[in-house]
Amino acid sequence: MLIRTADSGSAPLPAPPGPRLPGPVQTAIFTWWRQAWAERLREKYGDVVALKVFPWGRVVLINDADHIAAMFASPAERFHSGEGNRILAPVFGKHGLLTCDGEEHRRLRKLMMPMFGKAAVRGYQDTVRELTERDVETWPVGRPFKSLERMRKLSLDIIWRVIFGPGRDVRSGELRGLLERLPMTDLAVLMGLNSTRARRVGPWRRASNLLARIDTLIYETIEERRSAPDLGQRTDILSRLISAGDGTEGLSPVQVRDQAVTLLFAGREPTATALAWALHELARHPAVAQHAARAALAGDSTYLEAVVKESMRRRTGIFESIWTLAEDIELGDFRVRKGVTLMPMIGVVHRDPAHYRQPEVFRPERFLHEDIPPHAFIPFGGGARRCIGAHLSVMQSAEVLRVVLSRRSVTTDRPKPEAAVCKSVTISPAGGARIILRPLPRTEQ
Numbered sequence: 001m002l003i004r005t006a007d008s009g010s011a012p013l014p015a016p017p018g019p020r021l022p023g024p025v026q027t028a029i030f031t032w033w034r035q036a037w038a039e040r041l042r043e044k045y046g047d048v049v050a051l052k053v054f055p056w057g058r059v060v061l062i063n064d065a066d067h068i069a070a071m072f073a074s075p076a077e078r079f080h081s082g083e084g085n086r087i088l089a090p091v092f093g094k095h096g097l098l099t100c101d102g103e104e105h106r107r108l109r110k111l112m113m114p115m116f117g118k119a120a121v122r123g124y125q126d127t128v129r130e131l132t133e134r135d136v137e138t139w140p141v142g143r144p145f146k147s148l149e150r151m152r153k154l155s156l157d158i159i160w161r162v163i164f165g166p167g168r169d170v171r172s173g174e175l176r177g178l179l180e181r182l183p184m185t186d187l188a189v190l191m192g193l194n195s196t197r198a199r200r201v202g203p204w205r206r207a208s209n210l211l212a213r214i215d216t217l218i219y220e221t222i223e224e225r226r227s228a229p230d231l232g233q234r235t236d237i238l239s240r241l242i243s244a245g246d247g248t249e250g251l252s253p254v255q256v257r258d259q260a261v262t263l264l265f266a267g268r269e270p271t272a273t274a275l276a277w278a279l280h281e282l283a284r285h286p287a288v289a290q291h292a293a294r295a296a297l298a299g300d301s302t303y304l305e306a307v308v309k310e311s312m313r314r315r316t317g318i319f320e321s322i323w324t325l326a327e328d329i330e331l332g333d334f335r336v337r338k339g340v341t342l343m344p345m346i347g348v349v350h351r352d353p354a355h356y357r358q359p360e361v362f363r364p365e366r367f368l369h370e371d372i373p374p375h376a377f378i379p380f381g382g383g384a385r386r387c388i389g390a391h392l393s394v395m396q397s398a399e400v401l402r403v404v405l406s407r408r409s410v411t412t413d414r415p416k417p418e419a420a421v422c423k424s425v426t427i428s429p430a431g432g433a434r435i436i437l438r439p440l441p442r443t444e445q
């Protein structure tokens with residue numbers, strides 16, 4: 001067994017090995033060069049590596065698919081992911097799916113899973129198509145632009161519609177503007193928001209005031225929606241959250257607010273990043289781009305989904321899960337103490353030659369014709385905390401690619417791949433995934 005509760009009777013196992021650099025140096029390298037460093041650490045220390053990283057303190061990276069699969073299969077009480085993600089609590093709230101643990105998490109997940117199942121997500125496909133068709137018409141043609149910016153806007157349009165439903169009023173206009181202004185990719189601001197003293201000065205004060213106004217607007221929206229005559233028929237997530245119940249009582253306004261904000265941010269940035277990386281890769285692999293364009297024109301989503309998967313594998317946007325240990329455990333040959341934060345390194349597994357032939361090559365066909373073990377492809381994490389938006393983001397990504405590629409061909413003026421940079425939660429293309437779109441030749445339309 002790779003993971004078990006530590007046995008106090010037997011001789012204690014050693015702690016995992018790791019670099020002896022001072023904590024602040026480790027924090028800086030981990031923050032800015034996570035991907036390259038994680039792979040170097042694996043070469044030097046193996047599959048289980050101990051670090052010291054602010055704000056978590058003692059951290060253990062897990063670099064191989066088998067240890068991670070054992071972790072995902074463990075009972076939910078053993079790891080507290082909500083505690084690991086607590087840095088996000090000032091914005092997401094303490095009762096959001098990402099930031100809570102235990103019984104509250106179990107109940108929320110049970111209530112929310114049906115809202116994000118395959119069938120429910122299919123109901124949003126037309127919305128995704130319509131919003132994308134409208135947006136693509138506004139994108140530049142024949143000159144380079146940063147596709148990440150466009151994808152961030154489009155992904156916000158989509159997730160906004162999924163959560164709040166159709167219809168715009170003055171309040172939702174203001175709310176959206178304020179949410180856009182929150183510095184979600186600025187780690188220093190996010191971390192400072194946890195301190196009441198920091199919240200009185202500079203950027204933390206500004207963010208804090210923004211949050212207060214955002215909360216007022218969201219609570220007003222919840223209150224108004226609660227008394228809407230068509231509440232029971234509405235398919236947007238906010239209405240479903242307000243009506244949700246499991247025979248006892250429904251969700252409190254605070255719980256509804258925390259889910260709405262969590263889903264908005266957890267849904268927007270990773271999907272936008274995944275789509276930008278997909279366009280980045282297509283622009284630099286003309287043969288794959290042509291194959292994908294043919295699939296788009298034929299309405300074949302299988303190949304487009306393979307493109308999405310391969311790009312999530314090779315350019316993993318969320319590089320690690322963050323789970324805090326709730327008890328002492330034995331992990332393989334090591335003992336790890338309660339309170340340590342375990343990080344399954346998703347991005348390292350996605351490049352492991354033990355599971356992927358030529359992992360550095362971008363080849364969507366591997367997801368069609370090769371036998372990839374499920375536990376080696378984990379862009380959405382796993383176990384009790386697997387991403388609730390996985391179906392939505394795969395459908396959205398394939399649909400957006402279908403709309404774009406059936407209208408435009410994708411290329412670039414800078415064939416050299418862009419570096420991957422850490423932007424707080426996601427790893428994004430440093431140049432914003434610069435591409436050039438051209439009209440499709442008449443013969444292909």
Ligand code: HEM
Pocket residue numbers: 081097098109262263264266267268270271274317318320321322379380381382384385386387388389390392393
């Ligand atoms: C390409 C897009 C996405 C990627 C790569 C991604 C990745 C992830 C990962 C790695 C986790 C952590 C799992 C763990 O702790 O082991 C996660 C959790 C989560 N994601 Fe996503 N995600 C994406 C899109 C979305 C979307 C569209 C939504 C919402 C509609 C969403 C909502 C969430 C939530 C609420 C959680 C917390 C689940 C829980 O703790 O129970 N994600 N996601």
